[in-house]
Each structure stands twice: as structure tokens, then as C-alpha cells.
Amino acid sequence: MKLKELTVSVSRKINLGNYESKGILIGATVALEETDDMLEAKQELTNRLNQFLEFEVKRIRNNGSGQKTAAPSLAKRRIPRLYETENIKLEDKMIYEHYFVGAFSWYVAEKEGNLCFGYVRNLAHPEFSEWGYFDLEEIKKVRGEKDLWFKPKKFKELQMEWD
Numbered sequence: 001m002k003l004k005e006l007t008v009s010v011s012r013k014i015n016l017g018n019y020e021s022k023g024i025l026i027g028a029t030v031a032l033e034e035t036d037d038m039l040e041a042k043q044e045l046t047n048r049l050n051q052f053l054e055f056e057v058k059r060i061r062n063n064g065s066g067q068k069t070a071a072p073s074l075a076k077r078r079i080p081r082l083y084e085t086e087n088i089k090l091e092d093k094m095i096y097e098h099y100f101v102g103a104f105s106w107y108v109a110e111k112e113g114n115l116c117f118g119y120v121r122n123l124a125h126p127e128f129s130e131w132g133y134f135d136l137e138e139i140k141k142v143r144g145e146k147d148l149w150f151k152p153k154k155f156k157e158l159q160m161e162w163d
Contacts, residue, residue, distance in 0.1 A: 005029055007027060007029040008027060008029075008042060008045045008046050008049060009025060009026065009027035009049075010025075010026060010027070010046060010049045010050055010053055011023060011024060011025040011026075011053075012024050012053050012057060014057055024053060024056055024057070026049055026052060026053055026056070027049070041078065044078065079096045079097070079108060079110065079111040080094075080109070080110045080111075081110060081111070081112045082110050082111070082112045082115065082117055083110070083117075084110060085109060085110055090119075090131060090155060091154070091155050091156040091159070092154055092155070092156065093109040093154065093155050094109065094152055094153070094154055094155075095107045095108065095109055095118065095119070095152060095153060095154070095155055095158060096108050096109065096111070096152045097111070097116075097146065097147075097150060098146070098147035098150040099136070099139050099144045099145065099146050099147065100144060100145060100147060101139070101142055101143055101144040101145065103122060103123040103124040104120065104121065104122055104123070104144075105120070105121040105123070106118060106119075106120050106121075106134055106139060106144070107119040107120075107121065107155070107158065109155070114135050114136040114137050115133060115134075115135055115136075116133065116134055116135070116136060117131070117132070117133050118131070118132075118134070119131050119155065119158075120132060120134060121162075
């Protein structure tokens with residue numbers, strides 16, 4: 001499998017008041033598989049770096065205010081597109097995101113735009129839990145939330161946590 005490299009840098013100038021300013025430059029390099037879409041990967045990495053840069057701007061502006069904010073993760077794995085992992089057994093699929101509301105949880109294994117393939121867990125009636133397709137916009141309409149602390153793992157690891 002051939003790999004290609006993508007390097008992205010973003011910068012921002014911060015006005016600190018009293019004619020004082022500070023410049024911040026951050027960058028990252030990632031290895032991509034030859035089949036990865038370079039433009040999409042660049043946009044995703046740029047978005048993540050901008051999130052991190054925004055965190056840094058807030059940290060600098062708060063400068064000792066005691067307010068703590070969790071830094072966004074730059075190490076997010078690319079979520080496979082729909083059907084990209086169809087040859088992988090369900091228990092071996094990686095789960096990349098978790099959304100929840102009430103007794104329902106949605107676990108994302110593949111994603112294209114707002115349409116996802118993954119596992120829907122019904123805690124109230126486990127017999128109705130199943131693999132399938134779901135739309136993130138529909139989850140947001142019922143006030144579903146993204147689990148910001150979820151770490152990607154194989155589905156079988158999730159199952160062990162549930163038992």
C-alpha cells in the first residue's frame with residue numbers, strides 16, 4: 001500500500017489590545033493511503049487545525065483567567081465512506097463516533113455527509129438494536145448529542161464494555 005504525505009499550516013494574528021498583537025502558526029503532516037481523496041483530507045485537516053488554533057486563541061486571550069478548556073483532538077481518524085468497509089465482519093468494524101439521546105445510542109462505522117452506517121443500540125429494548133443506516137440531521141432533530149469523549153474502537157470492544 002503506497003502512502004502519500006499531506007502537510008497543512010494555518011496561522012492567525014491575535015490583537016491583544018494596547019497595540020499588542022501575537023501571531024500563531026501551527027501545522028501538521030499526515031500520511032494518506034493512495035486511495036484517499038487529497039482535497040477532502042486537506043479540508044478535514046485544515047478544519048481540525050483551525051479548531052485547535054481557535055482553542056489556542058482562547059487560551060492566550062484568557063491568559064491566566066483560570067478557565068480551562070479541553071483541546072480538540074488533531075488525531076481523529078478518517079471515517080470510511082459508505083460501503084468502504086462492507087467486506088469487514090460487523091464485530092471487527094471500527095466505530096468512530098457515538099451519538100446518544102435517552103435510551104438510544106448511534107455508533108458510526110461509515111459516514112458520507114450526514115448519512116451513516118453503524119449500530120443503533122436501544123437500551124430500553126435491546127432486542128430492537130441493529131446495524132443500519134441513519135441520518136445525523138434526524139438525530140439532531142430529536143436533540144441527540146455527540147459523545148465528545150468517545151475514542152474510536154472495534155465494535156467487539158464496545159460489546160465487551162456493555163456486558
